[in-house]
Amino acid sequence: PESYEIANEHMRGINQAFGNMISDLNKQMFWLHHTIEQSPDDKITQQNIIEIHTVFPEQRQITIDGINRPVTLAGWCFPNYGFDKLTLQPSVLGVDGPFSTIPLDVFIQNHAFIRLRERLDNVLIGFVHFSLFMSLKFPKIIRDKNNSILIEFNFIGTKAGYLIVEITQGIILIRTFLFLTQNGTPEGDKLEEICGLGKLDKKYLAIDKLSAFMTSGIGANEELNQIFKKAGCDGLLHLYDKFKSMTVKETQQATSDLLVNFLGLNKSQADHKPKEEGNNNEIQTISNK
Numbered sequence: 001p002e003s004y005e006i007a008n009e010h011m012r013g014i015n016q017a018f019g020n021m022i023s024d025l026n027k028q029m030f031w032l033h034h035t036i037e038q039s040p041d042d043k044i045t046q047q048n049i050i051e052i053h054t055v056f057p058e059q060r061q062i063t064i065d066g067i068n069r070p071v072t073l074a075g076w077c078f079p080n081y082g083f084d085k086l087t088l089q090p091s092v093l094g095v096d097g098p099f100s101t102i103p104l105d106v107f108i109q110n111h112a113f114i115r116l117r118e119r120l121d122n123v124l125i126g127f128v129h130f131s132l133f134m135s136l137k138f139p140k141i142i143r144d145k146n147n148s149i150l151i152e153f154n155f156i157g158t159k160a161g162y163l164i165v166e167i168t169q170g171i172i173l174i175r176t177f178l179f180l181t182q183n184g185t186p187e188g189d190k191l192e193e194i195c196g197l198g199k200l201d202k203k204y205l206a207i208d209k210l211s212a213f214m215t216s217g218i219g220a221n222e223e224l225n226q227i228f229k230k231a232g233c234d235g236l237l238h239l240y241d242k243f244k245s246m247t248v249k250e251t252q253q254a255t256s257d258l259l260v261n262f263l264g265l266n267k268s269q270a271d272h273k274p275k276e277e278g279n280n281n282e283i284q285t286i287s288n289k
Contacts, residue, residue: 021126026113030077032051032053059071086106106171119209131155148166149166160180187232214239
């Protein structure tokens, strides 16, 4: 019985991994249903049956800032269960009122899906959307300097940014996604305060995307490491070692070298470097003079 249960547990893990890898919340999702049945030809033999199910999450149009925009119902598919729709109570988001304990459906604006793809740019979209579901399922809430509601986005256990949230038209709406280093997040604003990196600087340096931290070796430079650690972004420095097997592309930009030059860290190192002695010809010339 113990071996049988271990085998079933492995099967459930495989089925979940299959769904996570190929599902896209904004398009089409997959889940597997596994059963063990008696063989119709042999009363002793059992056979494994796996059914592949597809789900097309509910999509609708809502009016935002006077414009009709597409939104998608948030949720995720699980083996032997199907689609688990997400709901949240406004009170969980820190919103009080007579109806704050009534669960509301969570919808994601198409703009948020686009930003997630752009900024978490080198991992399978299924893993990104699964992380989106888990971040919303167990939300960690903060307020930004404009008092907007932010939900912490964890990419498989590592803080990678924030989801901007509002309650509108009877739903909880995910407006967009901010990567951790971007202006508008506590960490991004702190990074600008520490070393003066503004919005365009971060875009130029490509540190507003996950791929920069998955391959660039920023964490190998001690000065850069300390800067990102002070800003609260040090979790990004260890992503490559944890998730390199999940990457689908590598950045072509030498981010660490570019950052060192941009911030003038190489200049500060050169200032502390002892001056070299002149060569023999220079010494001889001085002696002759």
